[in-house]
Amino acid sequence: MLKDDKKGQLIDELRALKRFCVSLTGDSADADDLLQLTVERVLERGMPEDAHVAKWSYRVCRNIWLDELRSREVRQRYAAAASATDAMQSGGAGDGFDRLELERVDAAMEGLPEEQRSALLLVAVEGRSYAEVAEILDIPLGTVMSRVARARRSLAEKLE
Amino acid sequence: MADIHTLDIDGLRRDELLSRFLDGDLSAGEQADLEEKLANDADLRARLESFKHQDDLIKASFRAKSIDVSPGLFSRLQKDGTQTARSYWRGLAAGIGLAASVIVAITVGVLGLPADLGSENGLEIDTSLAQALSQTPSRAEGWDVLDDERDFRAVLTFPAASGNWCREFMVARSENHWRGVACRHDGSWVTQVMAREVFLEESGGYRAASAADVDQVSRFIDAEAIDVALSAGQEAAIIDANWR
Numbered sequence: 001m002l003k004d005d006k007k008g009q010l011i012d013e014l015r016a017l018k019r020f021c022v023s024l025t026g027d028s029a030d031a032d033d034l035l036q037l038t039v040e041r042v043l044e045r046g047m048p049e050d051a052h053v054a055k056w057s058y059r060v061c062r063n064i065w066l067d068e069l070r071s072r073e074v075r076q077r078y079a080a081a082a083s084a085t086d087a088m089q090s091g092g093a094g095d096g097f098d099r100l101e102l103e104r105v106d107a108a109m110e111g112l113p114e115e116q117r118s119a120l121l122l123v124a125v126e127g128r129s130y131a132e133v134a135e136i137l138d139i140p141l142g143t144v145m146s147r148v149a150r151a152r153r154s155l156a157e158k159l160e
Numbered sequence: 161m162a163d164i165h166t167l168d169i170d171g172l173r174r175d176e177l178l179s180r181f182l183d184g185d186l187s188a189g190e191q192a193d194l195e196e197k198l199a200n201d202a203d204l205r206a207r208l209e210s211f212k213h214q215d216d217l218i219k220a221s222f223r224a225k226s227i228d229v230s231p232g233l234f235s236r237l238q239k240d241g242t243q244t245a246r247s248y249w250r251g252l253a254a255g256i257g258l259a260a261s262v263i264v265a266i267t268v269g270v271l272g273l274p275a276d277l278g279s280e281n282g283l284e285i286d287t288s289l290a291q292a293l294s295q296t297p298s299r300a301e302g303w304d305v306l307d308d309e310r311d312f313r314a315v316l317t318f319p320a321a322s323g324n325w326c327r328e329f330m331v332a333r334s335e336n337h338w339r340g341v342a343c344r345h346d347g348s349w350v351t352q353v354m355a356r357e358v359f360l361e362e363s364g365g366y367r368a369a370s371a372a373d374v375d376q377v378s379r380f381i382d383a384e385a386i387d388v389a390l391s392a393g394q395e396a397a398i399i400d401a402n403w404r
Binding site: 007010011014015018019022023028032035036039043045046047048049050063064067101102105106109120121123124125129130135138139140145146148149150152153155156159 | 171316337
């Protein structure tokens with residue numbers, strides 16, 4: 001059973017967690033399902049008393065998605081239906097960037113290995129520190145540094 | 161074109177330094193050194209600017225997407241209840257054609273390391289790992305270092321349907337990460353399931369499934385746990401009692 005204070009913290013984290021789901025799945029409907037499953041899993045199993053709610057939830061979310069990826073082999077499905085992500089665009093570019101440019105970065109992000117994409121999203125979009133990302137993804141700090149750098153490097157190559 | 165990920169080591173080091181600079185991860189000394197180099201190297205400055213621009217694009221891309229959270233989910237959290245969670249997950253598992261009971265039967269039947277996870281990968285329940293399982297409290301963050309420099313973390317402890325205590329744990333060595341569950345059996349720790357945690361190859365391809373996959377760990381716990389994970393205090397008491 002999740003305690004009330006942790007439930008409150010999880011509520012505060014839901015939008016950021018949804019972004020993480022979108023980053024992992026590349027599909028709005030799957031992101032909704034993944035978020036739902038993550039919340040259900042956290043409610044069902046609870047978490048250690050000393051656990052940081054956001055970090056724990058990200059970790060649960062990622063593990064569920066990896067389970068799902070393997071089970072459904074969605075990676076191949078999405079490769080064949082990459083255009084489906086267009087439905088996620090809310091219409092119009094953001095922050096003065098060209099829509100085409102945003103689509104290119106979207107496609108480049110989707111082309112990254114999942115472990116690099118997750119690390120970069122958490123650092124560049126969510127503003128998490130490397131130490132926090134290491135905890136969320138359950139990897140050593142040095143691996144975070146390497147994955148974030150490799151992600152930026154790959155994106156630079158793709159966007160040249 | 162050469163594979164930059166394997167051949168351009170200097171470039172990778174440079175990019176890692178720039179990345180850490182962007183993310184505020186450098187020490188004061190490292191930052192001062194890099195700032196000096198940036199002042200004298202136009203190519204390095206251009207590389208940094210391209211990384212910054214990419215980051216801005218990524219942020220803008222996510223802001224342009226609809227990131228709505230279902231109001232029902234907020235309500236779900238504000239209320240209490242775990243009554244639907246298990247059936248929801250089971251329904252999904254059934255829907256994707258993976259009967260959890262079959263997987264668990266295969267996995268539990270091993271009662272030891274899966275055949276493809278021999279001692280060469282460092283995951284055998286050797287003395288140091290058994291000692292760590294017996295004595296290390298579960299934690300949500302950080303790693304303990306075993307004698308042979310493997311990183312170890314006890315994740316949680318739960319009672320299994322068999323009546324034994326089980327622990328989910330993580331072991332990491334370099335880029336290799338494993339997750340597993342071990343349970344007490346006749347006074348010793350016995351691996352029930354073990355799985356590699358990294359699935360995707362550098363190229364973005366999909367690594368073939370092995371005999372023991374990480375989804376089996378989750379499903380093993382789903383199937384075997386008869387209660388939620390122990391609290392820190394409960395777990396400390398069990399450790400003090402030497403798992404009796």
